[in-house]
Amino acid sequence: MEKLSYDAIVLGAGLSGLMAAHEIGKEGFKVAIISKVFPTRSHSSSAEGGIAAYIPENSDPNDNPDYMTYDTVKGGDYLVDQDAAELLSMKSGEIATVMERWGTLFNRQPDGRIAIRYFGGQTYPRTRFVGDKTGMALLHTIYERTSGLDVDFYSEWFALDLVRDQERVKGVVAMEMKSMMPVFFEARAVVMATGGMGMLYRHSTNSYINTGDGYAMALRAGVALKDPEFVQFHPTALYPSDILISEAARGEGAVLINNKGERFMKRYAPNKLDLAPRDIASRSILTEVKEGRGFPGGFVGLDLTHLGPDYIKERLALAYEAAKSFSGIDATVEPIPVRPAQHYYMGGIDVDITGTNHDLRGLFAAGEAACVSVHGANRLGSNSLLETLVFGRETGRTVADYLKSTDKPSSSVENAELEKMLDEAYLFVKSESGVHFGEVQNKLRDVMWEKVGVFREEKGMQEAVKEVKELRQQVTKMYVNDKSKVYNTEFFNALELRNMMDLAIVISSSALNRKESRGAHYRLDYTQRDDENWLKHTISYLRGNTVEIGYKPVKMTKWKPEPRVY
Amino acid sequence: MQMAEVKQIEGKNVEMNSQPKSSAIKNEEKEIVVKVKRFSPDKGEWWQEYKLKVDRFTQMTEVLRRIKTEQDPSLSYRAACHMAVCGSCGMKINGAPRLACKTLALELTKEYGSDEITLEPMDLYPRVKDLVVDLEDFYQRMYKVKPRLYPSEEVLEGKAEHRLVPEDQRELWKFAQCIWCGLCVSSCPSVRNDPEFLGPAAHAKGYRFLADPRDTITEERMNILVDSSWRCTYCYQCFNVCPRDIEPVTTIKKTRAWSGKMKDKTKVIETGEKHVNAIADTIRKSGKLLEAEVYLRTYGLAQAMSDMLFMLKSGRMKYALIKEVPVKGLNDIEKVMNGGEQ
Numbered sequence: 001m002e003k004l005s006y007d008a009i010v011l012g013a014g015l016s017g018l019m020a021a022h023e024i025g026k027e028g029f030k031v032a033i034i035s036k037v038f039p040t041r042s043h044s045s046s047a048e049g050g051i052a053a054y055i056p057e058n059s060d061p062n063d064n065p066d067y068m069t070y071d072t073v074k075g076g077d078y079l080v081d082q083d084a085a086e087l088l089s090m091k092s093g094e095i096a097t098v099m100e101r102w103g104t105l106f107n108r109q110p111d112g113r114i115a116i117r118y119f120g121g122q123t124y125p126r127t128r129f130v131g132d133k134t135g136m137a138l139l140h141t142i143y144e145r146t147s148g149l150d151v152d153f154y155s156e157w158f159a160l161d162l163v164r165d166q167e168r169v170k171g172v173v174a175m176e177m178k179s180m181m182p183v184f185f186e187a188r189a190v191v192m193a194t195g196g197m198g199m200l201y202r203h204s205t206n207s208y209i210n211t212g213d214g215y216a217m218a219l220r221a222g223v224a225l226k227d228p229e230f231v232q233f234h235p236t237a238l239y240p241s242d243i244l245i246s247e248a249a250r251g252e253g254a255v256l257i258n259n260k261g262e263r264f265m266k267r268y269a270p271n272k273l274d275l276a277p278r279d280i281a282s283r284s285i286l287t288e289v290k291e292g293r294g295f296p297g298g299f300v301g302l303d304l305t306h307l308g309p310d311y312i313k314e315r316l317a318l319a320y321e322a323a324k325s326f327s328g329i330d331a332t333v334e335p336i337p338v339r340p341a342q343h344y345y346m347g348g349i350d351v352d353i354t355g356t357n358h359d360l361r362g363l364f365a366a367g368e369a370a371c372v373s374v375h376g377a378n379r380l381g382s383n384s385l386l387e388t389l390v391f392g393r394e395t396g397r398t399v400a401d402y403l404k405s406t407d408k409p410s411s412s413v414e415n416a417e418l419e420k421m422l423d424e425a426y427l428f429v430k431s432e433s434g435v436h437f438g439e440v441q442n443k444l445r446d447v448m449w450e451k452v453g454v455f456r457e458e459k460g461m462q463e464a465v466k467e468v469k470e471l472r473q474q475v476t477k478m479y480v481n482d483k484s485k486v487y488n489t490e491f492f493n494a495l496e497l498r499n500m501m502d503l504a505i506v507i508s509s510s511a512l513n514r515k516e517s518r519g520a521h522y523r524l525d526y527t528q529r530d531d532e533n534w535l536k537h538t539i540s541y542l543r544g545n546t547v548e549i550g551y552k553p554v555k556m557t558k559w560k561p562e563p564r565v566y
Numbered sequence: 567m568q569m570a571e572v573k574q575i576e577g578k579n580v581e582m583n584s585q586p587k588s589s590a591i592k593n594e595e596k597e598i599v600v601k602v603k604r605f606s607p608d609k610g611e612w613w614q615e616y617k618l619k620v621d622r623f624t625q626m627t628e629v630l631r632r633i634k635t636e637q638d639p640s641l642s643y644r645a646a647c648h649m650a651v652c653g654s655c656g657m658k659i660n661g662a663p664r665l666a667c668k669t670l671a672l673e674l675t676k677e678y679g680s681d682e683i684t685l686e687p688m689d690l691y692p693r694v695k696d697l698v699v700d701l702e703d704f705y706q707r708m709y710k711v712k713p714r715l716y717p718s719e720e721v722l723e724g725k726a727e728h729r730l731v732p733e734d735q736r737e738l739w740k741f742a743q744c745i746w747c748g749l750c751v752s753s754c755p756s757v758r759n760d761p762e763f764l765g766p767a768a769h770a771k772g773y774r775f776l777a778d779p780r781d782t783i784t785e786e787r788m789n790i791l792v793d794s795s796w797r798c799t800y801c802y803q804c805f806n807v808c809p810r811d812i813e814p815v816t817t818i819k820k821t822r823a824w825s826g827k828m829k830d831k832t833k834v835i836e837t838g839e840k841h842v843n844a845i846a847d848t849i850r851k852s853g854k855l856l857e858a859e860v861y862l863r864t865y866g867l868a869q870a871m872s873d874m875l876f877m878l879k880s881g882r883m884k885y886a887l888i889k890e891v892p893v894k895g896l897n898d899i900e901k902v903m904n905g906g907e908q
Contacts, residue, residue, distance in 0.1 A: 038701070040746050041644075041652040101722060103715030103780070105730075105739045112729030131739065136651050140742070144714035178694055207646040208631065240623045241667075243649045296593065297621075326649065327623045328670050337623070438635030482640035484606050487695040490639040 001173070001184050001418045006032045006152075007403050008189040009172050011159050011214060014042035015135070015385065016367025016392035017193030018142045020355075023396025024191075025151040029403050032152040032185060034159055034174050036209065036492070039143045043195050043207040044388065047135025048244060048318070049119060050127035051385040053096035054089060058113050063124035065089035072383060073559045075121045076346075076376020077519035078535060079227065082557040084353045084374045088383070091390045096128050099389065104141040105130055119382045120247060127382045132246075132318040135385060142389075157183075158492050159213065161421050162190060162221040162363070163413055169221075169362035170413050173421050177492065180485050184418050188406055189399045192218060192349055192365040193392065199441075200500050200507070201342035202449035205237050205244045214369040216499035218349045219506060219542040223359040226371035226552070228503075228540050229511035230346035232379055232520045233454050235281035237341035239299040241326045245338055247381075249302060249319045250274045252311075256285065257301045257335060258293040264300070279378075279522060282340035282454045289339070301335030308332075340454055344368070344384060346375045346520065347507070350539060350552075355395025362402070366395040373537065376554075377519025428494045431479035437490070437497045440478065444471055444497075444504055452508045457524040461512040468508050469545065472501040502542060509547035510540045531561050595621045596681065598671055600629060602641065603686040605693045614638075622673070626666035626685075627655055630697075643697040650809050653745030656752070657697050658686040663749040665809045688752040704748040707765045711772035711790055716783045728780045741774040741817050743810045750804035750814055756797055762834075763797035764790075766804035766814030773817035776824065788824055795821040796838035840864045850903055853893030858886040 010021045013035035024031045035042065054068050068089035073080045100106055100114060106128050107115040118125040130137035147153070156177045163170040163184065171186040194214025198206025215225055236245040250256075255274050258264045268284040269276035276284070289298050304312050304319070309332040312320050316331075323329040323336045348371035349357060355370065357363040367388040374387055451464035475498055482490040516530035517523050537552040600616045616633045627645045634641050644654040648667040655666040660678055666685075675681050691699035720726035750766040751757055757765045764772070769791065776787045795818045804814040822842075825835050844863035848856035862870045877883045893899070 037644075037646060037652075037654065038705075038746070041646045041654045043647065043652075045651045045745075046647045046649060097724075100728060101717050103717070103775075103778070105735055105742055108730055108732045108735045110732060112731050115732075133651060133743065136745070137739075137742070141715075147709070148712075148714050178700070207652065208627075208648065209646045241625055241628070241648055322649070325668055326625060326670075328673055436639050438639055442635060480639070482642075484608070484640070484642075484695060486607055487642050487698050489642045489698075490634075493634075493639070 001182055001415060001422070003184045003186055004032070006030045006185060006187045008032075008191065008399055009034060009185050009187040010191040010193055011035075011172065011217075012042070012193035012195055012367070012369065013037070013039035013143070013153070013155065014044035014193060014195055014367060015139055015142060015388035016369075016395070017042075017191065018139075018146045019389050019392030020191045020193060020364075020366055020396035020399065021151050022142070022146045022149065023393055024399050024403070025146070025149045027400040027403075029400060030152075032154055032187075033146075034154045034157045034172065034185065036156065036158045036177070036213075038155045039147075039153070040140060041209075042139060043210055044139045044385075045136040046205075046207060047138075047385050048132045049246065050117065050129035050134045050382045051096060051138065051389070052119065052122070052126045052380075052382040053092040053128050053386065054126055055093035055096060055114065055128075059093075059116070059126060060124035063126065065092075067123045068092065068126060070559060071121050071123055072374065072380055073376070074562075074564060075380035075383075076374075076378055077529065077564050078531070078559075078561040079230075079373065079376030079518060079537070079554060081353070081373045081555040082559060083555050084372045086557060087353055087394070088374050088386060088390055091394075092126075092386055095386065095389045095393065099138055099141055102141050102145045104137050106137075107131065119380075121380045138385060138389070158495065159217065160425050160495065162217050162360075163418065163421075164221050164360060165411055165413075167361055169360050173418055177489075178487055180488060180491075182422055184413065186413070188408065189362045189364060189402055191355070191395060191399060192363070192369045193367050194369045196345045196368040197500070197503055198342050198345075199496075200445065200448050200504055201231075201453065202445040203237065203242050203339060203341035205234060205242050205341050205343045211496035211500050212345075212503040213496065213499045214365070215349065215506075216502035218357075218363070218365070219502050221360060221363075222541065223357055223363060224350045224539045224541050224550075225347055225506055225510075226350035226373060226537050226539055227377070227510075228347035228506050229514050229521050229538060230377050230519060231342060231452075231507070232344040232346060233278070233282045233340045234343035235278055235285055235340050236302055236338040237343075238322055238327055239297060239337035239339055242341040243322050243326055244343070245302060245319050245322060245336060247278075249304065249316050249336075252304075252315050253307055254302050254304045254316075254319075256281070256338075257303050258288045259295050260293060262293070264288050264293065279454075279520065283522065285338075285340055286454055295337065297337075299337045299339040302338045303335040304331050305333060305335065342449075342453075344375075344379050346373070346377065346379055347371050347510075351395075353391075353394065354398040355391060356398055356402075362406070364395050364399055366392045370395075377521060425495055428478050428480045429483065429491060431477065434477040434479040435474050436481060437478060437494045440471055440474055441493075441497050441500070444468065444500060447471070448504060448508070452511050455522060455524055456511055458512070461508060464508040465505070465512055468501070468504045472505055472545075475501050505545075506540050506542055506547050510538050510549060513549050514538060529564075535561065593621050593623075594672070595619055596672060596675065598675060599682045600633065601682060601684045602696065603684070604641070604696050605687070606695050620671040622670070624671045626659060626669040626671055626674075626683075629671050629683075630666060630685075641697075642695045651745060653747030656688050656747040656749045658684075658688060660684055661686075663688060663753045663807045665747060665749070668809050688748060690752045690757065691748065699748075701748050704746070704751050704765075704767070707751065707768040708746065708771055710764060711768045711775075712783070712787070713771045713775070715775060715778060715781055717780055718782050721780070730780065734779060738774055738778055741770050741777075741812055743812050744770050744814075745810055747809065749807045749809065753803045753807050755801060755803070756799050760797045762794060764794040766798075766808075766818070769795060769798075769821060770812050770814040770817045773821050776821065785829075788828055791821050792824055792828055793832045793834050796825075796834045837864060846903065850896075850900060851892065852890055853896055853899050854890050856890055858888075861886075
């Protein structure tokens with residue numbers, strides 16, 4: 001197998017990966033970014049509303065980083081590592097300023113400084129934004145910046161697996177999608193910036209490419225995931241494309257209605273009504289659908305019509321446009337079809353606040369792929385863009401320091417070992433019969449949605465674990481119909497499904513294990529938060545077919561757990 | 567990773583108990599035929615048909631995903647965000663360059679009056695497999711315009727701060743929203759005929775930085791962009807196909823306006839400026855576009871004489887000799903031309 005040598009490899013070219021690579025490259029190290037898509041196609045581009053930042057001299061005069069940390073800690077239902085949240089707040093203003101200097105066209109105040117707006121869960125307004133396409137604007141800025149540095153891009157290269165020895169990471173095996181040529185990328189450090197995993201769920205606001213590849217590669221390399229049971233669901237995703245419809249719509253007076261035209265939130269949240277928190281609204285919608293009061297296809301209506309066309313087009317432009325372009329619905333005359341959908345993954349590769357993983361020397365992670373943990377049991381809006389950049393940079397700097405103090409690995413990698421990885425992947429192409437990825441993938445997405453979704457309970461999750469195990473078994477017998485040796489997406493889809501399976505078994509087992517409700521993890525059989533027994537991180541390893549679960553304490557600095565009431 | 571949730575919205579308070587007008591969401595279903603132009607280096611090119619049911623919400627990306635997961639896993643295409651921000655799914659749908667995600671199947675069958683939809687790879691770029699094309703040519707065009715801000719050292723070191731008024735932000739952001747999908751370049755006739763033309767997307771990207779008051783390499787950008795801007799024919803194809811409505815042709819027009827600031831003008835710029843000035847002058851003079859005069863002034867007497875021989879041969883000389891009568895109210899035209907009352 002051909003070999004290319006670098007100091008560091010960054011997997012993933014979204015915001016966190018590019019930021020990490022920027023910091024490593026800046027120090028003169030040889031760094032390559034490997035991504036299965038061209039950088040601007042990364043899922044970071046889909047982020048809409050903004051990036052939270054406390055900028056001294058340009059924030060609410062009453063605000064300070066402590067309020068910001070408190071909001072994040074409470075939003076995360078106290079499963080947040082408070083030192084991580086403090087770092088996030090402290091660095092937020094600096095990172096937004098850096099992005100502005102590099103060219104991001106943030107919306108402005110009349111005096112030319114960066115504008116600000118309120119977001120959910122914030123005591124004071126601190127969200128900075130570029131229209132409703134903040135993620136796209138930031139991603140383009142950082143790609144443009146990084147592409148001007150001496151950094152090698154391997155776009156549309158699919159990473160198969162991490163290469164390691166007993167003690168440390170040795171690199172990555174990846175394949176060029178166009179030529180299907182495998183290459184061993186040898187490196188002293190690998191940064192996992194591979195993003196989320198929405199494709200595990202039947203309904204998700206995520207891109208098609210979010211198949212949890214990084215989590216699975218880490219698991220297969222013997223690395224733990226932290227808090228893998230925490231999956232965020234958003235109540236109002238557009239049917240059927242699951243594009244996010246902002247909570248701003250309900251803030252402006254839009255109401256949720258069932259197939260009888262009833263404003264059903266009256267039953268579930270008599271005071272807050274349609275502005276009830278995300279988890280309650282999601283559960284209410286699904287209850288209506290389950291009890292036969294949804295529309296065919298399984299959605300409810302988000303009705304704006306009583307607001308009048310002018311008001312809708314002026315104040316809810318994005319909701320109006322999205323409904324029109326992607327569902328063919330004119331929101332001024334009929335309700336927008338919505339349903340809950342998976343939105344974000346709080347769990348991830350276990351790293352500390354420097355981005356370092358302690359299971360495998362030389363392995364780092366940042367962004368949605370990582371669990372620092374800054375979001376705890378539930379992420380606050382506009383904190384994910386912030387996390388990608390702040391911890392992308394922290395991680396990049398850590399890697400640069402690591403490279404300065406670490407020699408080249410002494411042992412070399414046996415070619416046989418690399419070929420074995422390749423053979424395992426090729427197994428699917430060589431098979432002449434079996435299931436194809438589409439059948440299994442659709443089943444997996446159904447199981448995860450039905451049994452490890454918005455509502456969870458013992459029996460359902462036991463079934464899920466069993467079913468996922470069976471499906472995971474089937475995947476070993478998967479076959480790829482397409483034998484083509486160029487851009488064989490069926491082959492890569494099969495490898496993605498293998499990744500999805502390794503992650504699904506860990507999520508479902510860890511969810512079954514946590515016997516309480518906290519943040520996004522809501523159990524019908526344990527509806528209360530249980531700080532006495534469960535104020536701790538889950539640490540899950542995948543050992544063959546077994547998920548090995550341990551725990552880590554939550555880092556507390558100054559905020560004691562209190563009831564999460566808004 | 568999307569985010570949303572504006573918590574506090576100032577302004578109008580909406581009566582929370584007002585009743586929604588409509589209570590049902592209508593849907594319809596139809597079976598369609600999707601004909602895909604397929605390709606692989608070993609099998610060559612062929613058309614393949616798929617039948618499936620779609621409803622009024624079905625995006626073409628979902629059509630493709632369902633074909634791939636339920637009928638034919640070997641079909642290759644690109645798709646990611648399915649919300650028109652990542653620019654992955656550019657292709658020709660019923661012959662027109664579009665994003666698959668921004669195209670609804672049922673709407674398309676109504677628009678074209680046919681239940682058959684054709685999918686082909688984008689034009690211009692070399693095919694890799696099925697609907698996947700090699701976009702390297704497109705990317706190289708983008709890199710040529712140095713697509714990044716070069717801020718001052720003072721700002722980078724934190725000794726100075728950028729300010730940008732909201733009006734400038736709005737203007738620049740309109741042109742900065744290119745999602746690198748490649749549709750405009752694939753459908754641009756000038757790109758095919760003139761190797762020196764950068765293409766619409768690169769011009770939009772280039773102008774977005776040329777006009778950014780925070781940038782410091784203005785002269786270098788002018789040298790990259792201005793000559794190329796005169797190589798566009800204003801056919802407006804990029805304006806039509808851009809899924810983000812960034813109007814690349816508008817940035818090309820705006821870039822031409824920088825010609826006056828160029829120190830060393832290329833032949834193309836000079837010819838272009840002569841052409842524009844001649845058009846303006848003949849309109850001032852007569853209220854009409856005097857083609858023959860514009861031609862003479864743009865290309866000079868020698869070139870015009872040699873072209874005249876061609877026109878004589880093709881029998882079109884008479885058009886060059888038409889004597890135009892000035893329109894009435896030239897004063898008003900003068901005012902409009904000077905940007906006064908309209």
